[in-house]
Each structure stands twice: as structure tokens, then as C-alpha cells.
Amino acid sequence: MTKTVTKQKASPPASLLKCPTGIQGLDEITCGGLPHGRTTLVCGGAGCGKTLLGIEFLVRGAMLHNEPGVFFAFEETAEELAQNVRSLGFDLDDLIEKKKLAVDYIYIERSEIEETGEYDLEGLFIRLGYAIDSIGAKRVVLDTLETLFSGLSNVAIVRAELRRLFRWLKQKGVTTIVTAERGDGTLTRHGLEEYVADCVLSLDHRVAGQISTRRLRVVKYRGSTHATNEFPFLIDEGGISVLPITSLQLQHQASIERISSGVPGLDAMLGGQGFFRGSSVLLSGTAGVGKTSLSCHAANACCRRDERCLYFAFEESEAQLLRNMRSIGLDLEPWVKKGLLRFQVARPTMNGLEMHLASIHKQVEAFQPHLVIVDPVTSFLSSGTDTEATSMVIRLVDYLKSHQITALLTNLNHAGSVLEQTDVAISSLIDTWMLLRDIELNGERNRGLYILKSRGMAHSNQIREFLLTERGIQLTEVYLGPEGVLTGSARLSQEAKEQAMAEDRRLEAERKRENLARRQQSLEAQIAVLQLQFQTDKEEMERDIASEQAYVEKLDQSRNEMARSRKADSKGLPVSPKKGRK
Amino acid sequence: MKTQSDPTPHEVQTEKPKLWQLRLYVAGQSPKSVAAFANLKRLCEEHLAGEFEIEVIDLIENPRLAKDDQIVAIPTLVRKLPEPIRKIIGDLSDTERTLVGLQLRPSTK
Secondary structure, X not given: OHHHXXXXXXXXXXXXXXXXXXXXXHHHXXXXXXXXXXXXXXXXXXXXXXXXXXXXHHHHHHHHOOOOEEEEEOOOOHHHHHHHHHOOOOOHHHHHHOOOEEEEEOXXXXXXXXXXXXXXXXXXXXXXXXXXXXXXXXXXEEEOOOHHHHHOOOHHHHHHHHHHHHHXXXXXXXXXXXXXXXXXXXXXXXXXXXXXXXXXXXXXXEEEOOEEEEEEEEEEEOOOOOOOOEEEEEEEOOEEEEOOHHHOOOOOOOOOOEEOOOOHHHHHHOOOOOEEOOOEEEEEEOOOOOHHHHHHHHHHHHHHOOOOEEEEEXXXXXXXXXXXXXOOXXXXXXXXXXXXXXXXXXXXXXXXXHHHHHHHHHXXXXXXXXXXXXXXHHHHHHHXXXXXXXXXXXXXXXXXXHOOOEEEEEEEOOOOXXXXXXXXXXXXXXXXXXXEEEEEEOOXXXXXXXXXXXOOOOOOOOOEEEEXXXXXXXXXXXEEEOOEEEOHHHHHHHHHHHHHHHHHHHHHHHHHHHHHHHHHHHHHHHHHHHHHHHHHHHHHHHHHHHHHHHHHHHHHHHHHHHHHHHOOOOOOOOHHHHHHHO | OOOOOOOOOOOOOOOOOOOEEEEEEEOXXXXXXXXXXXXXXXXXXXXXXXXXXXXXXXXXXOHHHHOOOOOOOEOEEEEEEOOOOEEEEOOOOOHHHHHHHOOOOOOOO
């Protein structure tokens, strides 16, 4: 035995060897499990799940890690135990038959025992040793050792024997869980933590606002890092699940696939293609702005792709939702009948937050949806404090993300609160955040939608007017002009006004064009007349010129003829002497 | 198998049908076990001469037997008969308490 112990100590050079419990979430907060070959103390008040934790440790060990286990019950008989955990799906009898589990019931009743002189607890050691050896157990649970204190009066002997027991268990190399009742102001009533120094888990069951929550904390873990917070845990049909917020590992895949939001106008705003698959989408707005209607469109689009959609409605019943959606031309009933759409309707105050989360987990596991809608996520505030609700929503978003499920959450803003803020303070977790808001103008209230952020895609920065019509949601551009931002009937009248103005202008232009044509025509006519006149004048003048010419020629001719008739010597002589005489 | 175990704590028997059936659980030859057997034998011979039967069970040899009588402490003396079953733990060095435990003496004392 000592050989194996030294071997174990030698083999892991730096870190402690750990024994995975197989309990959902517990291995994450203990960074791998309980200390291997050592004793872990699980303490807590009555009814907080100590026995169950022990049983599940053994059952998971036997089933998942092929490590047989021994359960020593001091409070319940083997039959009672088997019966109690059957509802959690653990079949102890089957495991016992397969030699994967041994259960021994130890009964000590002080009134039936007389103590006379010296004794030790060798009987217990022998029984334990026999049980361990008979199935080759690697795991041991002692539930609850403290019964020894009430069954035996010689406390000095019990203490000494317990010390010896823990040493002996360590030597045996078995990983052990010892449970103990919480004491007044101490971890355990009889100070068992003095003996078990390696790892201590504390379970707690608290009621706040009439809703109870179980919590688990690693009080100490020698030689290992561990999460130090208190973590809520659940006990349901699947056993214990610890839900560590720190299991947010932020290692989920990032899909580049895009899915439609169900509203073409909105898809256009989101880079033309809609949301990323597996992203988390938040839709916030005050009452009556159309959050549910938009969510139903997304559900419709999801079902149209032949994908499953799980709709958690906390404010309306399924029938009411279906009826209301029909009024905007959206018939979801065929999808429900086809099994693609499932509504999960519950009042938020029905359960504590942890139960809500658990039931969502379970539904998601069972239905395997592609889209999960939580409408509205703010209802969780009524079942817990703000911080609890926030942590719950964070875990929900993370859980869905890690499963590549698109999450659509709606956030109900209260009138007067800051719009760009969520009541559950989850905005930083959200990939695509759309804001629906009222725009009040000229005595009427209209809806506007804009995208506050959308990680990883080009998206519109414009406000769109959001219309609920008989044919579903339509997004139209708001009127943006010299008059400012106008919506609703103001937008319509402004649009009509503008149209009239444009018509006027068009007519005016037409008139001017005709005018111009007429002017041109008349001008051309005038030009024609002038040209005609000019032609006439020209002809007349040419005629005059010609007649003048003819006259001159005629004169010349007649003079020559005259000269010839006078038989003058030479031409021109008689003229010049006349001139000279003078 | 039940009747006999290790060398020293021997079974003591008389011939008549026994009114008292006592069973002593021990673990090997520990001083407490040896002392318990010696004390028991002396006590029975003093108070129940001829009417008792002692069965000694060594759990180191037969560990599975510990379960039946719900043995935790060693040594444990179990009074099987007369009924009801009584358990006395310890080395039986306190004679008075042992007698009270066996209901051979009223507990008022």
C-alpha cells in the first residue's frame, strides 16, 4: 500500500492528481475534480444535498470512469438509499449486482449499547476494508460519520479513531468523501474539518424572497487552484448540476453563417443578410413597441428554414400569442403542429432562477432548437435579485452560445428609464442589440427601430419606422428633411405635400418649355418675314441699279452717234480748246 | 465456523440447552480482545454457571460477519438470547456495567 502511495506522489511532478467526480460543473470549479486518494469533507445543513453528492460521485465514478465505489450509510439503509435516488435515474441495485458499488448500512443506537471499558472502532475499519477489497473500490463515501459521536459516548475514543480512519483511508489510496452536518458558526458540528485537511466543500440551501436556492462553495483545496465563489446548484432528474459562471470559457465557435430575422427590411439593415448563427440578439424597448411581434417573425423565419425554434414566453399564453400574431398576418400554428416551434409558457415567479435555468437547459437538450427566444428576459428580475438575474442570464447566453444556438432575448424597458441600458445589465454580452422606441410627434405615437450595435457586420445607422401591418412587420425609411425627422401621419402628410410640390414644379417646367417653343416659333416667323422683305428690297434695288446702268450706256451711245453725225475729226478735241480759251 | 477462532479466546460450552447465547466479536489477538474474553468468561462462570454459550468471532478472519450484527466497535459482546438483543462494547473491565448491559442487574444501581 505504501508503495502505491509513494508512486502516486512521485508520478505527478507539479500538480495534484485529481479524481473527476463526473458531476456536472463541479469538476470545472475544482479544476479537475477532488484530490485523488485523499479525503474531502462535504459539509452543510440538513437537506442540502450532501448524501446525493456522495451517491452521484460514486455512481458517476462507476459509470463514467470505471471506478467502483463503496457507500457507507450511517443514516439510511441500503434499500432506502436505493429508493431515494431512483427518482434521479440512478439504479443502485444494478450497480451493486455488477460489483461496481457496495452499500453498507451502519447502525449505531446508543440506547442499545452499553460501554464497558476500552474499545476501538476496528469493526468499522474491517467492514470498510472488506467492502473496498471485495469490489476493488477506488472511491468511498462515508455519510455521515458524525453519527458516531451521537452513538458512542466516549468522544476521546471516537476522535482518536477518526484520526486513524482518515490516515488509513489515505494509505488505502481511495478517494473519499465524508459528509458532516453544519455546526453553529463552524463548518461541522464536531469539528471534522480538523481531521480532513485536503479539501472542504460547503453546501448551502438558502431562501431569499420565498425562493430557495442551493449553493456550493469550495472552502479549501490544498495544493490546487479552485474557484472561490459560491455557485448555485440544482438537484433534478439528472442529479446534481453545479452551474459555474466561470464556466464561461469564451471558446465557442464563431459561425459566419447568416440567418434571416424574418423581416426583409431588418435584414437589409444588418448588412443585408441578418444575424449571425449562434449569436445573441437583444431586442429592447418599452411596452407595446413590438418586441414580441418581431420575435415571432424571427421564429417564423426559423421554421421556414426547417429549423426548430423554442420560445419561452413569460407573459402570454400560447393561444394568446398565436391569436395576436394572426392579427398581423403571421400564422404560427402550422409550425407548432409540424413540431418545429414549441412554446414554453410559464410565469416567472413559478420557480427560482436556478430552476428556470435548469428547465431551460433541459428543454434545450430535449428539443435541440436552432433558435431560442426568451420573451422577456427581464421577467427573471421578479424571481431574484438583480445580480442573480444577471448571472443567470449570462449563464444562459453562454450556454446557448456554446451550443451554437441563436438566442433572441427581449428586454422590457420601463417608461422613463434609460433606453440604452438593460435592466439585467447584459448589454455587453450581446452581439446584436436592436432598440425599439416610441417616437412621439404631433399627438401620435409611432415606432422606430435602430441598431445600437451589431458585432462583426456592417450595419445601418439609420432609424427606420417600424410598422405593424396586416401583412406583418414592415420597415420604412423615416422622413428626414428640412423639417426634421417625421414619422407616421406627419411623414405621410409631409410626403404628400412634397409630392404636390414636385407636381407643381413639373407643371411649371412644362409650361416654360412650351413657352420657349412658342417664342422660338414666333421668332423664326419674324425672321422669315424680314428675310422676305429684304429679298423684295434687294430685288428692287437691283432693278434700279440695272436701269441706271442702262441709262448711262444709252447716253454714251447717243453722244457717239451725235459725233459721228457732226463728223468731228477726233474725239474729244473740240471740248478741250474750249476749256483752254477760257 | 462460528464456533471457533483463534487460539486463546476459546469457546466454552456446557451440555444442557443454553438459556444464554453470547457472541463476542474480536479482531485478532489485540490486548482488548484478550481482556474482553477473559472478563466475559469469568463473569459468566460467576453469574450464569452452566447456562451460557459463548461464540467468539474473529472479524479479521471473517470480515463479512460484522455486517449482520452491526459491529462497529471492537470488542463487542452481543447477547443473542434471551431476547431482546443487547450489545456491550469495550473490554468488559467494568463488571457492574457489563452486568447491567446483560440485564443481570437492574440499571438503577
